[in-house]
Amino acid sequence: MLDWTDRHCRYFLRLISSNAVLYTEMVTTGAIIYGDAKHHLHMDPFEHPVALQLGGSDPKDLALACKMATDYAYAEINLNCGCPSDRVQNGMFGAIMMKDAKTTAACVSAMRNAVDLPITVKHRIGVDDHDSYAFLTDFVGTVAEAGCDVFLVHARKAWLQGLSPKQNREIPELNYAHVYQLKKDFPHLEIIINGGVTTLAQCQEHLHNLDGVMIGREAYSNPYLLANVDQQLYKSSNPVKTREQIAEEFLIYVEKELTKGTKLSAMTRHILGLFHGMPGARLFRRHISENAFKPSATIDILKNALEKTTGVIS
Numbered sequence: 001m002l003d004w005t006d007r008h009c010r011y012f013l014r015l016i017s018s019n020a021v022l023y024t025e026m027v028t029t030g031a032i033i034y035g036d037a038k039h040h041l042h043m044d045p046f047e048h049p050v051a052l053q054l055g056g057s058d059p060k061d062l063a064l065a066c067k068m069a070t071d072y073a074y075a076e077i078n079l080n081c082g083c084p085s086d087r088v089q090n091g092m093f094g095a096i097m098m099k100d101a102k103t104t105a106a107c108v109s110a111m112r113n114a115v116d117l118p119i120t121v122k123h124r125i126g127v128d129d130h131d132s133y134a135f136l137t138d139f140v141g142t143v144a145e146a147g148c149d150v151f152l153v154h155a156r157k158a159w160l161q162g163l164s165p166k167q168n169r170e171i172p173e174l175n176y177a178h179v180y181q182l183k184k185d186f187p188h189l190e191i192i193i194n195g196g197v198t199t200l201a202q203c204q205e206h207l208h209n210l211d212g213v214m215i216g217r218e219a220y221s222n223p224y225l226l227a228n229v230d231q232q233l234y235k236s237s238n239p240v241k242t243r244e245q246i247a248e249e250f251l252i253y254v255e256k257e258l259t260k261g262t263k264l265s266a267m268t269r270h271i272l273g274l275f276h277g278m279p280g281a282r283l284f285r286r287h288i289s290e291n292a293f294k295p296s297a298t299i300d301i302l303k304n305a306l307e308k309t310t311g312v313i314s
Helices: 007-016 031-033 037-041 061-073 086-088 095-099 101-114 131-144 176-185 200-206 216-223 224-232 243-258 264-268 281-290 301-310
Strands: 052-054 076-081 119-124 151-154 190-194 212-214
Touching: 007 224, 007 243, 007 264, 031 037, 031 061, 037 061, 052 061, 061 076, 076 095, 076 101, 086 216, 095 119, 095 212, 101 119, 101 131, 131 151, 131 176, 151 176, 176 190, 200 212, 200 224, 212 216, 216 224, 224 243, 243 264, 243 301, 264 301, 281 301
Parallel strands: 052 076, 076 119, 119 151, 151 190, 190 212
Antiparallel strands: none
């Protein structure tokens, strides 16, 4: 979710679900150590619980980045071993790390020794021609010996050559059976599945066999999917918020951020799917997309978009 689940996106999603664990976009160790750490790590306390997802393959750098992150109250730190992009490969981290389980284990060990936070790993079921179940169990087993007991498994393998990151989310076939078997073979580990999940009914089905479900792109493009998460999965008795309520609460956040100099488009780009499938949704998206980026854009752009959407704020 690089460049997607930034702090504005997470604040918006937290307005929809109070309980779902939110993950940051992948942040490289170099960006934290040598760049603007506050920019990459800062979040509003309202966002909690949030997991920081790190990209890197040097144990010392990962340990240092973990230590720097402890000032920001993250619930966990996640090591990304699943991203297939060329840029990530060139940095020798992401999905390519599955080919070197010992180095990945050394990274996890260094991270665990650096901080008291839970250290988790997100990965694929395989990479390139290394796609046997034996390869998957060897990777998980080796990393688990280093102290990791939570694995977030994207149920597709990654092709590092010939497919774009987008194609890597669609073309390699989903293999839920491998993830289910992983839980059977490692019952002491927490196994969370990712990939192809678009409904809460599918989440419920996976939860019969696994410990958790991660939803990525679908939750971004159709965020109201999360509106019933608290009630259906966390047994909350709180009423489900309407889209209108969420929009009104986000307006308050936007107004506050604008006074700090935050650009309107940096926030509104994350809410284009709020009215997904509803009357007026196209007008809502279009008005924001055509106007929020303008230097003169104010909160009135968002208010006008809501007014153009059938049944929303008048």
